Amino acid sequence: xxxxxxxxxxxxxxxxxxxxxxxxxxxxxxxxxxxxxxxxxxxxxxxxxxxxxxxxxxxxxxxxxxxxxxxxxxxxxxxxxxxxxxxxxxxxxxxxxxxxxxxxxxxxxxxxxxxxxxxxxxxxxxxxxxxxxxxxxxxxxxxxxxxxxxxxxxxxxxxxxxxxxxxxxxxxxxxxxxxxxxxxxxx
Amino acid sequence: xxxxxxxxxxxxxxxxxxxxxxxxxxxxxxxxxxxxxxxxxxxxxxxxxxxxxxxxxxxxxxxxxxxxxxxxxxxxxxxxxxxxxxxxxxxxxxxxxxxxxxxxxxxxxxxxxxxxxxxxxxxxxxxxxxxxxxxxxxxxxxxxxxxxxxxxxxxxxxxxxxxxxxxxxxxxxxxxxxxxxxxxxxxxx
Numbered sequence: 001x002x003x004x005x006x007x008x009x010x011x012x013x014x015x016x017x018x019x020x021x022x023x024x025x026x027x028x029x030x031x032x033x034x035x036x037x038x039x040x041x042x043x044x045x046x047x048x049x050x051x052x053x054x055x056x057x058x059x060x061x062x063x064x065x066x067x068x069x070x071x072x073x074x075x076x077x078x079x080x081x082x083x084x085x086x087x088x089x090x091x092x093x094x095x096x097x098x099x100x101x102x103x104x105x106x107x108x109x110x111x112x113x114x115x116x117x118x119x120x121x122x123x124x125x126x127x128x129x130x131x132x133x134x135x136x137x138x139x140x141x142x143x144x145x146x147x148x149x150x151x152x153x154x155x156x157x158x159x160x161x162x163x164x165x166x167x168x169x170x171x172x173x174x175x176x177x178x179x180x181x182x183x184x185x186x187x
Numbered sequence: 188x189x190x191x192x193x194x195x196x197x198x199x200x201x202x203x204x205x206x207x208x209x210x211x212x213x214x215x216x217x218x219x220x221x222x223x224x225x226x227x228x229x230x231x232x233x234x235x236x237x238x239x240x241x242x243x244x245x246x247x248x249x250x251x252x253x254x255x256x257x258x259x260x261x262x263x264x265x266x267x268x269x270x271x272x273x274x275x276x277x278x279x280x281x282x283x284x285x286x287x288x289x290x291x292x293x294x295x296x297x298x299x300x301x302x303x304x305x306x307x308x309x310x311x312x313x314x315x316x317x318x319x320x321x322x323x324x325x326x327x328x329x330x331x332x333x334x335x336x337x338x339x340x341x342x343x344x345x346x347x348x349x350x351x352x353x354x355x356x357x358x359x360x361x362x363x364x365x366x367x368x369x370x371x372x373x374x375x376x
Contacts, residue, residue: 025210036206041197061208062216067284080284087290089285094294127199139375141286150198162286181189186323 008034008077015068028065035081038150042082045146046089047096047133056092060085075159082156084161086143093139135183141175148172207326224280228273235269238262242319253326260319265314266367276312298372305365312361313354320350 008030013037015023033040064084071080134145140161147157158168188196239262246258278300281293304311327341 028208028213032206040206057225058212058216062213062220063283065213066217070284073260083287084283086287090287090291090375091294093373105188123196123199127196130193130196149194154279160287162288
């Protein structure tokens with residue numbers, strides 16, 4: 001993790017100095033290595049269709065690549081990537097008009113494999129339920145909760161959402177209660 | 188389950204593969220995105236230019252003054268429509284690197300604006316073409332008056348009905364598109 005952060009910082013400095021496409025590519029690769037899994041998790045809560053998930057993921061990275069020259073360092077690169085990812089995902093939801101109900105319907109039901117009594121399978125089933133519960137939240141709540149689940153601080157989440165820390169705390173708390181209530185119903 | 192356990196569960200990836208990107212595909216998609224926007228604007232101006240040029244040529248070569256006036260008015264209407272499309276249709280794209288709250292606000296405002304624009308198509312798209320078309324049909328009606336019902340229907344009635352149907356179709360399609368845009372805006376909540 002530390003090594004990934006160092007790589008990202010070094011490639012950012014290189015890109016800022018040269019402004020070249022080659023360094024921009026290197027920076028994007030470093031960001032994908034650092035945040036790729038988190039972005040994939042985010043995409044899964046905004047699009048349930050696996051092939052469209054891939055498209056959405058690519059759209060996110062295209063948008064990040066296009067936006068990189070605008071990065072001024074007023075927030076961390078992680079915050080920057082998540083802003084873009086949340087925004088592209090929100091646009092994707094609106095363009096496809098994939099409402100929560102429709103998305104929830106497409107969530108795969110636990111298969112024979114996931115009902116395996118083994119602990120690993122049980123964790124996967126729980127993971128799928130968590131993802132479904134997050135995907136069922138209203139758009140803004142979904143974004144707040146998914147950032148929180150990624151381990152971001154309230155200040156970071158506020159910077160992504162463009163809200164005050166107080167407002168973010170209140171909304172996040174409410175969204176988490178919704179999530180827990182939803183999980184309580186499904187588990 | 189406490190908060191830490193929930194976060195651990197969240198980061199339990201069902202897939203073990205590392206996430207990678209194809210830089211060629213990323214660059215190509217970015218290029219396509221920019222080209223699509225540039226081409227869309229160019230296409231609108233080009234289509235408008237063709238309509239204006241065609242009707243202007245017909246006005247110049249028309250045999251009679253009333254006919255020329257009708258074609259000239261359609262050409263002027265086409266120019267007004269093209270100008271309206273460029274003026275009204277140019278919107279600042281929401282910046283994806285802006286804070287999510289600002290982005291969603293801009294995106295929703297853009298959707299609502301576009302929906303409103305599409306609902307007002309009778310005014311800024313169909314309207315400017317009506318005077319020229321009305322003169323054109325009027326001239327045909329005048330020319331065929333007294334030459335029999337069949338001639339009048341064929342030369343004046345058919346263009347009138349076709350014009351009305353095309354206009355109504357354009358308005359209906361745009362209203363449908365406006366409803367879809369409203370749904371997109373609603374989906375942001």
